[in-house]
Amino acid sequence: MSFSLDYNTLNNIPKPELPYVEGYEFSVIEYFPPEPQNKPSVLTPNEAAKRVTTDVFTRCLTHNPISGQLGTRCLRLRVHEAIRVGDGKTSQIILVDVISGQLPNSQVVAKLYDPLYYDHANDDVDPFLFVDVEYTRESAAYRYLQGQGQECIPKYYGSYSMDISHSDRQHRTVRLILLEHVTGFTMSALCANIFPEDFRKAVMRKIVDIDSQLYKINLRHRDVCPRNIIIKGAGLDLSELHTKFIDFGHAIIGRSPDPQNGDREKDFLPGLYISPLLRWLKTPGREPICNFDDWVTWDWNEWLFETYQSDIENVTPEMLQKWLPTRARQQYMLKAREFGEPR
Template sequence: MVAKLFDAKYLDPYDHPPSYASHQYIRESSAYRYLIRHGLDQHIPRFYGSWSTIIVDTQGRQRSVRLILTEYIEGTDMAHLRPSDFSPNQRKDLLRQVVEAESRFYTLDLRHRDLVPRNVIVTETRRVVIIDFGLAFIGRSASDIYDFDDPEDLLDGNYISPIVRWWRAQDANDEWALSGWITWSWNQWLVDTWSSDIPDITPAMLKWLPSEEREKPFFYHLFNGCDRTSPKWYVAYKDQMRV
């Protein structure tokens, strides 16, 4: 079992106000309960509950201290694993689990907002477990998208394919890009892995893509005359060009 404490005493006051610990506690405990209620507990540690108490210091000052209890996961976070110890196929399977879990969270309108290698634990059986929901938020935001002409229609409650939401620009420089886990053509892998999503990608979903990425051959071809309901469409497309 893991006890995670939220105590403002141990925060750097220059970086975070005292309320930051309380906000993280509320977000994390709410996220666990929300995911469990919606049947997505297979992607997270078991959640045993949350508690609050008041502590009085030696000078008589009171402060709130909060606690969350979760399952201890036997494993190592991806930031402390060596990608070179895993074959390309094993790494792809781990990333597939990460992307699938996050996509399921987002379908329920939950945004993790800190899904980086250090917050993904890999067990000995190579199961992926997502942790640290202190920045999580229930509800979609206009900050998720790149099209501010229509910021109100965020397709709440709808599944949006990883082909769109996890698509990467060539100059991507985030923690996943720098982690060493991804050594293949990421966008091509997204399209290959989630090709069954292609018939259901709509123009309204493209707002999750930077405008310059929407002009890439894959998305241009997607909305210009092809029959995406045909099972042979993607096979024929792959023969013509690569992502």
């Protein structure tokens, strides 16, 4: 008998069927996660060894998600529609009806951090660590931004925990968050070239402004790209254009690589506005602007300086050193001289 070499189906033991289908009902209880886990989720030698001997479902039964604190709110939910569901996904996203319990809306989005349906053939990532890190980061980011009064995100309805029952009285626990259902389209679902340039410029202006505002209040999204931006009002009336940022699983509250290190964090001037002229200047392969090549068909740096020209006088040498790679500083200086001498 031949056996599968894929760690998702070791010894031909398949994963259970995905439960997150239309009509599926489940109960959740409020759950407060610990502080965000800003650590790598690389596959450890110990977990790699377990992959060789134990099927993925059994490993999931023995891996409890990261511990926090139970709350008191209980909800009963029913899957209304799958938004992004499937094996090999880092998370499962569904639209649910609230059939008992109270939330501001009766229909919300549930994002579930279920390691069972991660791709366990990935040699670089430990799915159990990954979902813990993403869950704690994303829930912390939404709590923080909602507390800051930010309207550029879906409303956050909290973090929850659920138990999924399997045969032989087995069950496993999955963490999730609930969010406002925002109507609209992700940029990645839209064909950029059908929109006129002035519309695309208006979209990019909103994205840059939102990202800069989040950075001003010391949050780095770290995955600003078309799939994580929802556009509402994709007609030609620019007055009805709205954008929302989603997916904060990579987000970090703080500016430095180690926000817990107060001295290092001070080096990044927390709370100070940093111009897009520095953080969005285009150089080969530089993120996040390189993620929007399909949307930007004009001279980006020329437009950037035209749009944020008034920022030039407030850009200091310290900012240049901190936020521009060496190869880009001369490019910035040449452009700045065209629009007004930097300080």
